[in-house]
Amino acid sequence: MSARYVILSGCSGGGKSTLLAELRRRGYNAVDEPGRRVIKAEIDGGRRALPWVDLAAFARRAIEISIEDRNAAADLPGWVFFDRGLVDAASALEHATGESALERLGWLHRYNPTVFLTPPWPEIYVPDSERKHDFKAAISEYERLVQTYPALGYRVVVLPKMSVERRADLVLAELGTAFT
Template sequence: MNRFVILSGCSGGGKSSLLEELRRRGHAVIDEPGRRIVAEELAGDGAALPWNDLPAFARRAIALSIADRAAMSDRTGWIFFDRGLVDAAAALAHATGDERMMHDLCGRHRYHDRVFLTPPWPEIYVKDDARQHAFAEAVAEYERLCAVYPALGYEPVILPKTSVSKRADFLLARLSA
């Protein structure tokens, strides 16, 4: 059984809060590659920011996601990834129109068959330095991911809009089922 579990979905849908809860419960959590890249780019020249050069940003996120997977290869137990390789490859496919690379790359680097998606939740959506897109853009990305994951052979599970603790309980119960 694959222990690498993706938490994806709508930007601003509560992924980070849920991952913090999973971390608090003792699970390994890998922070979102995109946020790490944005922080580095904002401190530097900003060339690979998603709003400046989406293909460059996505390529960096792909490389970072592969490195994250390799770094976790010896860990035991569930390992939760905030977005990761599939989201980065989907972003590159969206930016370039070339889906072949996404299918090849994601076929070679599989995650757990169930992927957990946070749905659009306008009541908690907040823009910040790393999330500069409008809510409508976040929803469009969510809709693309809802199509990409099944096309790659994953079973999407939509997380309920409820407390962080109840979301964590729901997610862990679905993994055990």
């Protein structure tokens, strides 16, 4: 496990990327969401591993990217914040296929024991070219993650709906100063 690796997960459109940008602005290392990178690469390359075309292929590719991200983060100092990660991708694969990669991968590749989840926030949810699912599907995914992370031994902190600055302050206060 790397206690330096901190997961920001939760509901699509709940403010994870905005929070990641704020943490980056404050000088912390941050890793963008694997799923969005997979979607962009698949669209640019004319391939079909897209969540709305082939969710299983998409999730498998996101798992690969998540493992690559963890390996690359070893060279970064201090806290490393991940916009989603391996557990999210493995959860999507299990949801799509019933494959139980989640148990194996979730215990093998550990993150900080505290995971931060953004709750459903309809007032800021906006579909886009990489987020084509509706809010109901986003809530379903969130509900799976709320159960998945504790089942893998993580302590979950659901972030309140507040300004991004206050959310970043709360995340950093929860983590303390061990790696700053």
